Amino acid sequence: MSAEPSPTEPPAAFTPRRIIVTGGDSGIGKATAVALAEHGRQVGITWHTDADGAARTAEEVQHAGAEAHVRHLDLTDPTSGTAVVDELAATMGGVDTLVMCSGTGTAELLLDLSYERWREVVAVDLDGAFCCLQAAARHMVQAGDGGRIVAITSVHEHAPKVGSAPYDAAKGGLGLLVKTAALELAEYGITANTVAPGEIATPMTGQEDESALVGKERAGIPVARPGDAREVAAVVAFLCGPDAGYVNGASWVVDGGMLQMGPMAGAALTSGDWRRP
Template sequence: MEITLKGKTALVTGANRGIGAHMAESLARAGANVAFHTRKPRDEVNDTAERLAKECGVKTGVVVADLSDPQAIDDMFEQFDGQFEQIDILINNAGFENAHALEDMPREDWLALMNVNLNAPFYCSQHAARRMKKAGQGGVIINVQSVHDEVVRKGVAHYSVAKAGLKTLTRAAAVEWGEYGIRVVGLSPGAIGTDINQEDNERLGIDNMNSWIPLGFIGETKDVAGVTVFLCSEQARYITGTTLYVDGAFMHNVMRYDMRPDHDLGV
């Protein structure tokens, strides 16, 4: 089954590296025009956008904004409007994580993370939905969440809370905007190998990580990007208001020991 997004235009936040970069590239290779968002001007993002435009025969562009600032988000969509005629797909991917014990967490860190991981997707979704409604052709909004929207982890309470809020926003937006043909879907990755989390994975031990994941291996960015293309396509036209976990069943593997022998079970 060939999936095509030809004629569609997408905006991907946090497209300068990691999952976001692979998402943006995969959308372009599926035929979509793509706007790459980055927090700061980066030559490598411009180069990637130009290269994909030539290789894929699509239109690409770069928009720059610090998503912690609502005014910057407004300005980013003005940048987008100056380069593209419409928006059919919004990928709310940008986010960050840091670690603090809950009782010691600085207020400024709590607020900073909420601004980028929860508030920014809300503001971006508002902008996209208004444009999609005006065009009258529907659209797709993908909120990149995390397994931590369900499974909390010590030291990142603010991250888990933000992602759980984003999961609820996904459901609420799907209900409100469904009548306009706008689908809103959550995509929650588990352990994915990126340059951002490589150090953490190595600290925990790659072999340990692999053993904790029922499928037996840490995922790759392509595993998330491929699902993204599908969710943005016509093949997923009846999927909205739900969250898809791309984690190799990692979030379900809490009991990490084998079943007791039969004689211990009273059978």
């Protein structure tokens, strides 16, 4: 009588412990830093213009039981991303999770756009993300314990918007950069994914960090409202956690169904106002 086959051992579960969240001073970055904060974890938080916002994020992270480390980061100099990631990794004793939330955009038609403004947006949204990703990945590979990389892109990773040429190009490029990282880093136990939000109630969309569940009608979105930053952060937290080990090279759209509205929205338009940002 043959012996019973032994059950296959599942892969070792990954748990984020030393986390960097860029753009953690407000909006999705803040919500993500708080969502990932637990006892025994360290969270590095970067900010560009809002030092007070970063301090408030750090307070919430510490209240959740994690240790917070705050650093200034200006990705108009993309290579500063490398330096800040390296510094935070040294402070925390390594880095195993990177969530990139830093970003900027435009509202200018392509014909009116200066090259300088083009370069500023692409430098922050793509070049800076590359430098942060590469630096963090090097630390993860050297440590040999696996890791998680998540980039916040946008629905405009997948579909363009008038007045957003450099933003669209950078977010589309970032999506493919992360897919390439997913291929190259998987052998080291590191996954790389993107989260592509639609309209989220944050300062970047001209709204306050507030609940978007009531009082904001959006006829062009099937769920009829903007998203809340915490709804995006919940998806990020899943991708960084132990249950997402087989998710790699994916783009998770969090947009209330906005991208599904193409034919319906196109048929409903009654003017050419969409041609202007």
